[in-house]
Amino acid sequence: MARILIIDDDETIQNVFQRFLSGKGYEVLVASDGRKGLRIMEEVPVDLVITDIMMPETDGLEVVMAIRGKGTDIPVIAMSGGMHAMPMDFLPMAKKFGASKVLYKPIELEDLLAAVQEVM
Template sequence: MARILLVDDDSDIREVLRDHLESAGHSVVEAQNGKVGMVVLGQNPCDLVITDVYMPDGDGIEFITRLHEQAEDLPIIAMSGGGSHDFGLHMLAVTSVLGARAILAKPFNCDQLLQTVDRVLQH
């Protein structure tokens, strides 16, 4: 299975997502923002990055842009629940232009998460 970097400022969300990903056989490392995510990724090569778009101290859009510049082939899944529904969807669309291969609008369920991960990893 895949080694996944999970980046989200909400520790409860990271815990729930990590549990689902690990129960599906994936190995997960975590970071609370994009700045820490870059450090963690430098120490732990990964097969996939799942990142929130709205985070303090390391905005997800900046993080996705840096990741795509430094590791263009590294698949990224962007997720967001911030802002209004339309604004959140707009920002997720923007992240796909910046390099994310898939988007997840919060809230999403375990099946949606695992299906998206499988689809991105098989691409």
């Protein structure tokens, strides 16, 4: 069973994604910020990371850079809400830093599943 780590400071997103992906046969871990997510990755191997960009402590860009900085090829899906309409859209930057795929919130659950299957 593949293990997915979801890093997002929004508890609702954590819960909805965890329940949905668990129901599709994945083992799902959650963290409320990048620092906690990176700590989990040091303790438990994961097959995929899904991270929000804008978070307290350690943001999603730092998560992507830390994962790639270790030379690992773990797929990373970066996500963020509504910023594609704003002057500062960080998702293209996440892609440049090594994210496997980027998604804009709100994310339809079937689109999330398709992205997970695509990068794994």
